[in-house]
Amino acid sequence: MFRRAVTALCYTAARALLALRPHVHRHLPSVRTAPLLGFNLDSRWSVTMTWPFSSFQPHDYSLPNPSWSPEMMRLYDHYNSLCEQEGGGKSKAPWVRMPSYNRLLKYAKGGQCLSKMVQAKARLFTRNMKEEGASFEYVVFLNKQEKMCTCIFQAGHLLEGPPGYVHGGAIATIIDTVAGALTTYLGGLVMTANLTINYRSPIPLGSVVLVHSLLEKMEERKILIFCQVTSSDGSKLHTEATGLFLSISLGHLIGG
Numbered sequence: 329m330f331r332r333a334v335t336a337l338c339y340t341a342a343r344a345l346l347a348l349r350p351h352v353h354r355h356l357p358s359v360r361t362a363p364l365l366g367f368n369l370d371s372r373w374s375v376t377m378t379w380p381f382s383s384f385q386p387h388d389y390s391l392p393n394p395s396w397s398p399e400m401m402r403l404y405d406h407y408n409s410l411c412e413q414e415g416g417g418k419s420k421a422p423w424v425r426m427p428s429y430n431r432l433l434k435y436a437k438g439g440q441c442l443s444k445m446v447q448a449k450a451r452l453f454t455r456n457m458k459e460e461g462a463s464f465e466y467v468v469f470l471n472k473q474e475k476m477c478t479c480i481f482q483a484g485h486l487l488e489g490p491p492g493y494v495h496g497g498a499i500a501t502i503i504d505t506v507a508g509a510l511t512t513y514l515g516g517l518v519m520t521a522n523l524t525i526n527y528r529s530p531i532p533l534g535s536v537v538l539v540h541s542l543l544e545k546m547e548e549r550k551i552l553i554f555c556q557v558t559s560s561d562g563s564k565l566h567t568e569a570t571g572l573f574l575s576i577s578l579g580h581l582i583g584g
């Protein structure tokens with residue numbers, strides 16, 4: 329009873345806040361109302377959510393599922409063993425597994441509570457297939473000390489480009505996503521300004537590759553990232569890329 333009343337109150341308050349600024353795009357209420365709801369605007373986390381509130385629990389898509397191949401699992405176990413463990417163990421470990429997009433809400437200031445109330449319907453483009461294993465299966469690990477990310481990526485059958493190989497646009501997408509995750513961690517709200525990609529050798533569909541993303545330079549708003557996609561044992565170079573990301577203000581997101 330009490331919970332329902334609180335939820336209803338929050339929802340009414342949120343609707344009222346929306347009504348105050350009707351020109352704002354309805355899919356970005358979190359950005360606009362964040363300060364009012366107690367989010368830390370300097371947070372390194374970018375959060376997207378839509379109304380209405382409900383008891384929806386975001387799923388963490390970066391955790392193993394039955395479609396992950398033994399090679400994917402082997403690499404996952406390897407990187408996971410280098411990570412900080414929940415509950416304190418290995419607290420000095422340099423690696424952290426990044427939860428998938430909608431799970432980020434709980435890291436915002438006050439988000440532990442909000443993540444229970446807010447329905448995050450929006451889903452990152454790379455996580456939008458219902459069938460496990462059909463498209464992008466990946467997990468990103470962040471090394472805070474080295475300012476780098478390594479992503480284990482298994483490309484499913486819907487990502488086909490040339491027969492039997494991964495589409496170049498899908499490769500660009502995963503590069504943008506991994507580099508974007510690193511720059512979000514380093515610079516807060518960012519957008520890709522430029523992505524330059526050299527495709528060196530095709531990626532077999534269904535294979536597992538590593539996407540390494542490394543900070544090259546950070547200059548005021550500009551963050552330059554270098555990326556490499558290699559075979560899972562590192563012996564073959566598939567793709568190289570550089571990405572320029574620019575820190576943006578909340579106003580830029582809201583204003584379009």
Ligand SMILES: CCCCCCCC/C=C\CCCCCCCC(=O)SCCNC(=O)CCNC(=O)[C@H](O)C(C)(C)COP(=O)(O)OP(=O)(O)OC[C@H]1O[C@@H](n2cnc3c(N)ncnc32)[C@H](O)[C@@H]1OP(=O)(O)O
Pocket residue numbers: 372373374424426429432452470504505506508509510512513518519520521522550572574576580
């Ligand atoms: C414990 C773990 C913690 C982890 C936390 C992390 C979790 C994260 C998890 C998950 C993240 C998911 C990640 C997804 C990532 C996806 C990212 C995308 O795909 S973004 C969509 C595609 N990009 C756009 O749509 C942009 C469209 N363009 C724009 O909006 C603007 O052009 C923008 C913002 C890029 C720049 O506009 P301006 O007005 O802010 O800046 P101006 O004044 O134009 O430029 C500033 C400087 O930058 C240079 N610049 C701008 N654009 C450039 C370009 N394309 N190439 C080279 N230089 C450029 C300019 O020359 C200028 O340089 P001078 O200051 O004069 O030296």
